[in-house]
Amino acid sequence: MNNNLNNKLIFIMGPTAVGKTDIAVELARDIGEIISVDSMQVYKELNCGTAKPTPEQMKMVKHHLIDIVSPDYRFSAGDFRRYTLKAINEIKKRGKIPFLVGGTGLYFRTIEKGLIEAPPADLEYREKLYSMEKNKKGILYEKLKSIDPETARRVHPNDLIRIVRALEIHHLTGEPFSKYIKNDQRDEFDILKIGINLPRAVLYERIERRCHKMLECGLADEVVNLLKRGYNEKYPSMKGLGYSHFISYLKGCYSYSEVVRLFVRDTRRFAKRQMTWFKSDDSIVWFMPDQRDEIRTVIDRFIFG
Secondary structure (H helix, E strand, C coil): CCHHHCCEEEEEECCCCCCHHHHHHHHHCCCEEEEEECCCCCECCCCCCCCCCCHHHHHHCCEECCCCECCCCCCCHHHHHHHHHHHHHHHHHCCCEEEEEECCHHHHHHHHHCCCCCCCCCHHHHHHHHHHHHHCCCHHHHHHHHHCHHHHHHCCCCCHHHHHHHHHHHHHHCCCHHHHHHHCCCCCCEEEEEEECCCHHHHHHHHHHHHHHHHHHCHHHHHHHHHHCCCCCCCHHHHCCCHHHHHHHHCCCCCHHHHHHHHHHHHHHHHHHHHHHHHCCCCCEEECCCCHHHHHHHHHHHHHC
């Protein structure tokens, strides 16, 4: 491969249900391979609720980081970076361009900027935090908002893993997690960032259709089968959208119609948070899903000059 291409990566970014995978498969078909940048698609056996590429799409373009760990594995940003760097090297050896495609902003950042040099885990303090949350739901997020509002804006109130890690770093260093991010600005690759978005009303309609398609796929039965195998809500894989909702439904917390409403609502809110993250990055070039020719022109210019 041309040495000028050795350091080039293409990011295809945007909110859930906007059509990133379809676009990426079309764009990468002849020149690249796709690395999934999705915190849920890494899990085996989680199929109906994760919007993984179809078998046909995976035949058209080789995909990486799909179905690589079991549901009881606590997949981290560090794991993502390690797997992805290995995949990038493999793709380059085949003379292809790596297309990183997904909506998990933190994972994109680990490739662009590396991982922060934060202190190791304090397991005793972590257990204390989890006990606090068990006794009073939401207390950790409120604590994070008070000491590190910038990080609190970037994480979901139910994302206990990241909330606990941010609180742990503050406890160990006296510094907010957001300061570590700002101080860690490494650049390893030449990256083209393509953002895909839609008008909010159109996106929300697509999200609702996708949620109902997941239900038709058998999401509720999938959750039942996972629970029977011992994969309960203590695992990050089961805290994902849809999975956590149907665990609540099976516990009798909501009626079926109500849990479906909450599933759609929370997925829309998730998309809004994704866009908040991406919109903070001025280097992303934004397109609508139907602007395939324009996107291809930008990519060709990036690759070939």
